[in-house]
Amino acid sequence: MIEQYIPVIAMIVTGILFGVVSVKAHEILGPQRPNKSKETPYESGMEPVASAHERFSVKFYLVAMLFILFDIEIVFMYPWAASFRELGGFALWAMLLFVVTLFVGYIYIVKKKALKWD
Amino acid sequence: MELLDIGILAAKIFIVLHVFLIGAAYVVLYERKLSAWVQKRVGPNRVGWRGSLQSFADVLKLVKKENIVPKAAHQGFHFLAPIITIAIAIALWCVIPFAGPFTVAGKVIDLTIAPGLDVGILLLLALSSLGVYGITIAGWSSNNKYSLLGGLRSAAQMISYELSMGLSLIGMMLVMGSLNVSEIVVQQSGYWFGFLPKWNVFVQPIGFLIFLVAAFAETNRAPFDLAEAEPELVGGFHTEYSGLRFGLFFLGEYGNVILMSALMATLFFGGYNAPWLQDLAFFQQNEVLRAVLQIGAFSFKTFMLVTVFIWVRWSIPRFRYDQLMNLGWRVMFPIALLNAVTTAVVLQAIRS
Amino acid sequence: MSLDLTFFIILAIMAAVSALMVILRKNPITSAMSLVLHFVSLAGLYLTLHAQFMAVIQMLVYAGAIMVLVVFVIMLLNLGREEKMAVRQSARAAIGIGASMVLGALLIWGLTQVMRPVAAGSSQAMVNGQIASVGKALFSTAYVFPFEMVSLVLLAAAVGAVVLTKRNLK
Numbered sequence: 227m228i229e230q231y232i233p234v235i236a237m238i239v240t241g242i243l244f245g246v247v248s249v250k251a252h253e254i255l256g257p258q259r260p261n262k263s264k265e266t267p268y269e270s271g272m273e274p275v276a277s278a279h280e281r282f283s284v285k286f287y288l289v290a291m292l293f294i295l296f297d298i299e300i301v302f303m304y305p306w307a308a309s310f311r312e313l314g315g316f317a318l319w320a321m322l323l324f325v326v327t328l329f330v331g332y333i334y335i336v337k338k339k340a341l342k343w344d
Numbered sequence: 345m346e347l348l349d350i351g352i353l354a355a356k357i358f359i360v361l362h363v364f365l366i367g368a369a370y371v372v373l374y375e376r377k378l379s380a381w382v383q384k385r386v387g388p389n390r391v392g393w394r395g396s397l398q399s400f401a402d403v404l405k406l407v408k409k410e411n412i413v414p415k416a417a418h419q420g421f422h423f424l425a426p427i428i429t430i431a432i433a434i435a436l437w438c439v440i441p442f443a444g445p446f447t448v449a450g451k452v453i454d455l456t457i458a459p460g461l462d463v464g465i466l467l468l469l470a471l472s473s474l475g476v477y478g479i480t481i482a483g484w485s486s487n488n489k490y491s492l493l494g495g496l497r498s499a500a501q502m503i504s505y506e507l508s509m510g511l512s513l514i515g516m517m518l519v520m521g522s523l524n525v526s527e528i529v530v531q532q533s534g535y536w537f538g539f540l541p542k543w544n545v546f547v548q549p550i551g552f553l554i555f556l557v558a559a560f561a562e563t564n565r566a567p568f569d570l571a572e573a574e575p576e577l578v579g580g581f582h583t584e585y586s587g588l589r590f591g592l593f594f595l596g597e598y599g600n601v602i603l604m605s606a607l608m609a610t611l612f613f614g615g616y617n618a619p620w621l622q623d624l625a626f627f628q629q630n631e632v633l634r635a636v637l638q639i640g641a642f643s644f645k646t647f648m649l650v651t652v653f654i655w656v657r658w659s660i661p662r663f664r665y666d667q668l669m670n671l672g673w674r675v676m677f678p679i680a681l682l683n684a685v686t687t688a689v690v691l692q693a694i695r696s
Numbered sequence: 697m698s699l700d701l702t703f704f705i706i707l708a709i710m711a712a713v714s715a716l717m718v719i720l721r722k723n724p725i726t727s728a729m730s731l732v733l734h735f736v737s738l739a740g741l742y743l744t745l746h747a748q749f750m751a752v753i754q755m756l757v758y759a760g761a762i763m764v765l766v767v768f769v770i771m772l773l774n775l776g777r778e779e780k781m782a783v784r785q786s787a788r789a790a791i792g793i794g795a796s797m798v799l800g801a802l803l804i805w806g807l808t809q810v811m812r813p814v815a816a817g818s819s820q821a822m823v824n825g826q827i828a829s830v831g832k833a834l835f836s837t838a839y840v841f842p843f844e845m846v847s848l849v850l851l852a853a854a855v856g857a858v859v860l861t862k863r864n865l866k
Binding site: 230231234238240241244246248251255258259260264265267268286289297309318321329 | 353356357361407408409411412413416417427428431432433434435439457466467487488503511517521522523526583586587589591592666669681692
């Protein structure tokens, strides 16, 4: 079984090697003439004000949270879709109940305008 | 594994890697030429015959550029971010079948790097979901306000559209009853009514459209390229990247455009199947020639979809960020869900 | 040495080292990225057990979704390097080690209660890991009730997330 995945692992390793070799080669081949203004972060020509690591909107957190929830919903749909031919109407009803329950949550989210960006 | 198998695998990876690199170089040139045509310009025409070597000159230029990393940046992650992006862009190719299996000297050769995976599509989705880190880490490690905001916007956009992308495939999986990419392609080889190819796009048009739009968003291309909306965010997450490190992000973007086109060709347009032609007795008897024909058919379909990507980029203006999030969560997600449920109900009705 | 065993050893070392990195590194982003690596090696370990579906889901959900949230939160709170805590290091360490040993023992005991071993490499183990078998098991009468309960848990989580963040938005 793992034999089937050896090519996948080989491909990932190839990708990582390609990236590391390119970046390292560039460090060697490219010129290195650093000076103070090159090494400051770009801020439209102004002196950078404070660190860039500032706190930002909580909405990003909400999007990530809701993404996990609905991603898990979809993950349950994959095995259902793959074995749909062997499963009967019972599985369809079970899945419909599952989807409707989560859709109630989705409507709540939309009605609360939680996903409204402004 | 025998030595021969390892040799074949190494050869396949070598070929795919080079096709990926050269293909991306020519897609960049193709995009520049096509956009020039759209805007009544000439486009690159100096390097080589009609600019045919332009992309290679650009790569050389990038190598000769200085590698500038801000002092305040996190050196390790600044180094790692482009590598994550490119490694994933390359690794994703392992499940795409380029042609059907054929036999040479009693040895069956499958032109997929990892053939017959039971969860092929999921593996692809799982690997591409890791692509978010390349962008977030790039934005965070640069210690630049534009980078951070660009990286975050981009990450939030990618995860939002990943939902619709996964969901749009459910209908197709229900019809096919499998997540095995090779099997899905084989199932699309027949004909309805004796002439119409059994492509999934004919039974899942809505699923395909949602996947297409999600693919635009996943690859961070216009009209969804808010991460690098130049007027407001300079270069987005790669503002602080120069030289080949920037080149890797650029290559990753174009690599993903080709990959998404190849994936759509595989899942919705019959993959490597060349309808009617491959049924001719001539191709049935000669397996190697049939494989060549199939590679041609697959490349043609991929090329046409790449053209759609470029055409859309140069025709449609950029979305605003709130429009983008609303489209993803309030339009695409419910439609994709409805599409999946309707497909299941219809299939069940046909069955009973 | 068989292929499965070779992979197991490599992946187990990867998993252990990345898990140690999670708790030993001072920079929270480094910890989070080590955790991503840890989840990927766990996915590999599932593969050595022929559980293909579990392996990709491990990557899709844990590495690709939950860790995105964790990284967002670290950036959101702008966590810097962890401050060295001077107070009663040894007492904390002792409590921590004791608690984790109890938890570990409980976990191992619990697993021995529910595990029904299937010989690795047997055809049964191969079939069990396939996605269609997971689907058939999930929609059998044995597991359909917990499956429906999952939807309620997710619904509660969705409501909770909105309530928690909406308060801050106004």
